[in-house]
Amino acid sequence: MQGTALYVAAVLGTGLLVLPGLAADAAGPASIVSVLAVIVLSVPLAGTFAALAARYPDPGGVASYVRRALGRTAARATGYWFYFGVAAGFPVLAALGAEYLTAILHIDRAAVPILMFAFLVPPFAVNMLGVRVAGWVQFVLTGLLVGIVVFVVATAFPAVEAAHFTPFLPHGWGGVGSAISLFVWAFAGWEVGTHISGEFRDPRRSIPLATAIALVVTGLAYLLLQVVTVGVLGERAGAGVVPLLALAEAVAPGFGPTAIGAIATIVVLGVMNAYLAAFGKLGASLAASGDLPRFLAPGAGAGEVPRRALLVTFAIAVFYCVIALATGGHLETFILIHTSNMVSIYTAGMIAATLILPRLSAGWFMAVIAAVLSVGLLVLAGANLLPAAVLACAAIAVTVWQRLRPSPRPAVEPGGGRREGTPVADSGTVVEVKTTAVPA
Numbered sequence: 001m002q003g004t005a006l007y008v009a010a011v012l013g014t015g016l017l018v019l020p021g022l023a024a025d026a027a028g029p030a031s032i033v034s035v036l037a038v039i040v041l042s043v044p045l046a047g048t049f050a051a052l053a054a055r056y057p058d059p060g061g062v063a064s065y066v067r068r069a070l071g072r073t074a075a076r077a078t079g080y081w082f083y084f085g086v087a088a089g090f091p092v093l094a095a096l097g098a099e100y101l102t103a104i105l106h107i108d109r110a111a112v113p114i115l116m117f118a119f120l121v122p123p124f125a126v127n128m129l130g131v132r133v134a135g136w137v138q139f140v141l142t143g144l145l146v147g148i149v150v151f152v153v154a155t156a157f158p159a160v161e162a163a164h165f166t167p168f169l170p171h172g173w174g175g176v177g178s179a180i181s182l183f184v185w186a187f188a189g190w191e192v193g194t195h196i197s198g199e200f201r202d203p204r205r206s207i208p209l210a211t212a213i214a215l216v217v218t219g220l221a222y223l224l225l226q227v228v229t230v231g232v233l234g235e236r237a238g239a240g241v242v243p244l245l246a247l248a249e250a251v252a253p254g255f256g257p258t259a260i261g262a263i264a265t266i267v268v269l270g271v272m273n274a275y276l277a278a279f280g281k282l283g284a285s286l287a288a289s290g291d292l293p294r295f296l297a298p299g300a301g302a303g304e305v306p307r308r309a310l311l312v313t314f315a316i317a318v319f320y321c322v323i324a325l326a327t328g329g330h331l332e333t334f335i336l337i338h339t340s341n342m343v344s345i346y347t348a349g350m351i352a353a354t355l356i357l358p359r360l361s362a363g364w365f366m367a368v369i370a371a372v373l374s375v376g377l378l379v380l381a382g383a384n385l386l387p388a389a390v391l392a393c394a395a396i397a398v399t400v401w402q403r404l405r406p407s408p409r410p411a412v413e414p415g416g417g418r419r420e421g422t423p424v425a426d427s428g429t430v431v432e433v434k435t436t437a438v439p440a
Contacts, residue, residue, distance in 0.1 A: 003206055005142040006274045007214035011189040016149070016221070016267060020229040020247075027175035028230070029165040034179035035226045039219040041373060042190075044366035045346070048353050049190045050211040051363030056356075057203045059281035059300045060289070061194035062349040069352035076291045077395035078348050082191075083282055083292075083313075085341025085391055088334045090272070090317035091324035094119045097268035104261040113325050120321070123272035124314050127280060130305045141270040146217065148263050153224045156247060160231030191345060192278045199303070276313065283309025291398065337387040344388040347374040 023031035058064040060079065067075030098115035101107065126137050169175070190211070200206045229247055284300035286292040287309065299306025324334060351374075353367035378385070 002136060002139050003200060003210035004213045004217075005139040006192065006277065007190070007210055008142045008146070008217050011214060011218045016225070016263070019222075020225050023179040023226065024230050024233075026171065027179040028170040029168045030171075030173075030176050031179045031230065032223070032226050034176050035219075035223045037176075037180050039215075039223070042215060042219070044369040045350075045373070046190045046211050046215050047366040048350060048357075048363060048370045049194055050208045051357060051361075051366070052349075052353055053194045054203045054207045055363075057200070058194075058285070060285040061278065061282055062191050062345055062352075063282065063286070065194075065352040065356060066348050069355040070348070072289075073395055073399045074348060075289075076286075076398060077392040078345055079282060079286045079291055080391040080395050081341040081344050081348075081388055083279065083286060084316065085337055085387060086275070086345070087279065087313065087316045088320055088337035088341075088387075089275075090120065091116065091321040092334050092338065093268050093271055094321055095324065097264055100261060100264035104264075116321055116325070117318070119268055119272070120314070120317055123269055123276050124310060126273060127276040127310055128305065128307055130303075137273060141266050141273065145263065145266045145270060146221070148266070149221050149225065152247065153228055156228035156232050160228060161234070162231075164231050164234035189274075191349065192274055194278075276310065279313040280306035280310040283312060290402070291395075336384055340384045340386070340388045341391070343374070343377045344385065344392075347371070347378045350374045 020031075023034055027034055052065050053061075056065060056068075060067070060075070062082070063075045063079035066078045094116035095112065097119045098112045099109075101115055102109050102112055171178075232247055281300060283292060283296055284298065284306035287294050287296035288300050296306075296309045296312060298304070298308060320334060327333075350367055350371035354364065354371055357364040357367055
């Protein structure tokens with residue numbers, strides 16, 4: 001249950017607040033087709049990460065899989081992309097939550113900076129108590145989020161008008177393609193579970209099950225919201241900045257704004273909470289393998305709390321928020337850094353999966369499909385990959401420095417699966433694992 005909640009929060013993120021309207025503006029009623037297409041495309045990506053996490057439970061997550069297949073430098077770059085690059089999304093989340101609250105509660109926008117930092121505190125405080133506490137908190141948050149979405153959809157369905165679905169393709173199939181590109185980002189987040197895979201009692205059973213449930217829940221949520229957004233608002237669906245608020249006001253004038261304010265708060269806190277569990281484990285794992293200062297290594301093991309790595313993550317998040325405020329609150333740069341690093345992580349992870357998963361297995365076939373899709377996204381990203389390239393250069397520089405100035409090797413060499421009670425971590429971390437690396 002906790003794993004499913006973490007997956008749902010990571011995937012059913014802030015896109016819930018804005019994407020239905022943006023997709024409707026790009027493709028009209030045919031935006032419904034774009035949601036269906038992305039749900040289908042998400043299956044191989046989610047399935048591959050589930051296969052990897054179930055077979056190789058490791059706090060290093062994608063970086064540990066890349067280490068197995070492509071070596072230490074590529075793994076270090078993958079870890080840096082997540083720990084320093086994906087973290088650029090913190091000011092985006094905090095600002096979005098603050099803007100929603102000020103608009104709905106009619107607070108002066110001068111309070112936005114204070115609210116941004118206020119949004120950072122609760123998820124960090126919860127994760128400092130451990131991933132299991134964070135998991136139960138996430139279970140409650142996700143339950144509230146799904147409940148409110150069900151309420152909005154159920155209330156809106158009677159107001160759906162058939163006339164709003166014609167013409168079905170006002171912008172042609174090109175518009176559908178644009179809407180698909182938008183929803184690709186909505187279905188990102190499946191990599192989060194790889195970093196906490198060692199916390200599951202039975203990764204082989206629980207991770208695929210949690211992934212499948214989360215895929216169904218998030219897919220249905222986006223699909224049903226898209227149907228009611230188009231069916232109720234029609235041409236107005238893509239006109240407003242906050243389409244979900246317009247939908248709620250149309251079907252529940254009194255309760256709507258309050259519900260959307262609750263959704264915004266739950267989404268922001270939930271996404272931060274889910275990602276922080278991954279950031280903490282990854283930071284400790286990178287430190288244990290020598291890719292970050294070893295002072296941050298404690299807490300990488302299953303059941304342990306990586307408090308030092310979490311504190312550094314908090315400092316990084318505050319730093320990004322300060323920069324965002326100092327530059328006028330323009331978040332496009334931080335969205336660029338976040339997305340370019342996500343595409344890089346997916347590409348490296350899927351290529352690694354094709355090399356380490358048993359050939360011709362179900363997981364391997366999904367990895368091949370996901371690798372092709374990820375490379376396509378990498379090509380589309382183009383010049384936006386500059387932030388990821390800078391972090392990759394940093395990873396190479398660390399390799400050069402280590403070769404010029406030899407340092408003690410990790411206590412455990414990267415390798416295959418270990419038996420219960422044996423120190424293991426593909427990232428070089430010494431941890432106690434409860435399960436074996438199992439065949440697909």
